[in-house]
Amino acid sequence: MTTERLYYNDSYTLHFEAAVLEVTTHAERPALVLDRTYFYPEGGGQPPDHGTLNGVRVLDVQTRPSDRAVLHILEAPLRADRVEGSIDADRRRDYMQHHSGQHILSQALEQAAQARTVSVHMSAESMTIDVDRTNLSPENWEAVEGLANRIVLEDRPVRAWFPTAEELAALNIRKLPEVNGKVRIVDTGGFDITACGGTHVGRTGEIGVIKVVKAERRGETTRLEFKCGERALRDYRTKNDVINRLTAALTVGYWELPDSVARLQDQNRTLQSELKAAREQLAAHEAAGLLSSAATHGSCRLVARAFSRSADEVRLLAQKLAAEAGVIALLGAAGEKAQLIFARSEDVALDVVPLLKKALEVIGARGGGRPNLAQGGGVPADLEQVQAAINTAVAMLA
Numbered sequence: 334m335t336t337e338r339l340y341y342n343d344s345y346t347l348h349f350e351a352a353v354l355e356v357t358t359h360a361e362r363p364a365l366v367l368d369r370t371y372f373y374p375e376g377g378g379q380p381p382d383h384g385t386l387n388g389v390r391v392l393d394v395q396t397r398p399s400d401r402a403v404l405h406i407l408e409a410p411l412r413a414d415r416v417e418g419s420i421d422a423d424r425r426r427d428y429m430q431h432h433s434g435q436h437i438l439s440q441a442l443e444q445a446a447q448a449r450t451v452s453v454h455m456s457a458e459s460m461t462i463d464v465d466r467t468n469l470s471p472e473n474w475e476a477v478e479g480l481a482n483r484i485v486l487e488d489r490p491v492r493a494w495f496p497t498a499e500e501l502a503a504l505n506i507r508k509l510p511e512v513n514g515k516v517r518i519v520d521t522g523g524f525d526i527t528a529c530g531g532t533h534v535g536r537t538g539e540i541g542v543i544k545v546v547k548a549e550r551r552g553e554t555t556r557l558e559f560k561c562g563e564r565a566l567r568d569y570r571t572k573n574d575v576i577n578r579l580t581a582a583l584t585v586g587y588w589e590l591p592d593s594v595a596r597l598q599d600q601n602r603t604l605q606s607e608l609k610a611a612r613e614q615l616a617a618h619e620a621a622g623l624l625s626s627a628a629t630h631g632s633c634r635l636v637a638r639a640f641s642r643s644a645d646e647v648r649l650l651a652q653k654l655a656a657e658a659g660v661i662a663l664l665g666a667a668g669e670k671a672q673l674i675f676a677r678s679e680d681v682a683l684d685v686v687p688l689l690k691k692a693l694e695v696i697g698a699r700g701g702g703r704p705n706l707a708q709g710g711g712v713p714a715d716l717e718q719v720q721a722a723i724n725t726a727v728a729m730l731a
């Protein structure tokens with residue numbers, strides 16, 4: 334049992350009647366085989382149509398390999414002798430615009446950039462073409478887009494048909510068919526002639542516009558992403574909105590955005606390094622203050638304190654303290670992810686790791702490090718709890 338594929342000759346009829354030939358399943362979902370259909374089954378890089386049969390949603394359309402019957406895969410079981418089919422018009426038009434757009438783009442890539450199409454991917458998220466060339470220049474892209482959009486603007490007729498063997502032999506076909514037997518040819522206004530089973534627009538003007546939005550190298554090939562028709566309009570709308578918000582925020586013309594952002598990045602780098610220097614100075618100053626009033630432990634000075642600051646700041650302070658001779662610094666940063674940072678000077682014979690581990694037990698955390706600098710934590714602990722943990726370590730020193 335096979336299905337007459339009416340979309341081959343007419344990609345505009347979206348409502349039709351058909352007889353049910355078979356009620357079956359596909360991947361555990363109910364499925365119907367009809368005597369005739371306008372539903373496009375997934376194939377040739379083009380996703381399937383969506384729509385309804387007697388109001389039941391068609392989730393997927395596939396070709397059954399054994400007999401090439403078209404399986405209409407349904408959301409719910411449907412028992413009927415005849416069905417009324419209805420195809421999702423927006424989705425169909427979207428793929429018609431992009432599939433025809435792809436044929437034109439593939440031909441324009443060959444003519445204007447000597448780049449041959451290796452593969453094509455179409456989905457709801459993106460439409461891409463892989464070509465056998467890398468390092469395409471901005472001039473290449475401009476030439477390719479210019480040529481492709483000229484074919485759109487000329488509103489040329491698109492014809493799809495099954496030629497005779499003699500007719501086929503005489504055609505200058507871009508992509509040779511992989512299958513033996515009946516070959517369907519799509520002639521896009523004499524610009525591009527290729528073998529294809531997809532649904533296409535009747536005239537190139539319906540594509541609206543063809544825009545390459547991204548190109549990236551993938552080994553020896555380039556993958557380009559393109560958009561046609563409504564997708565291109567939505568893309569333009571989104572990007573225009575982003576640009577308008579950026580130009581308003583930066584009070585520059587849109588053409589000044591790249592320079593403006595580069596300037597901001599420059600300023601940011603300068604500010605970062607100035608801030609780092611200022612923090613170092615501040616930490617050194619604070620360390621000197623803490624040391625002048627520090628308790629003594631044998632021949633060492635001992636600073637044991639919890640702070641309500643970032644762990645990075647406390648760590649910097651610990652490093653500044655330990656940079657002086659004869660210092661033990663047992664510091665902590667309270668917060669959602671409290672940290673203990675224990676350090677000692679090079680000239681002090683003390684392993685801070687066991688002290689840290691003991692102190693971390695108090696707040697139920699873990700950590701480690703080297704004998705002269707160790708850190709741990711990551712659990713919530715307030716100032717009082719962190720100070721109590723530090724005090725445990727101080728008690729071990731006694």
Ligand SMILES: [Zn+2]
Nearest residue numbers: 432529530531
């Ligand atoms: Zn095609």
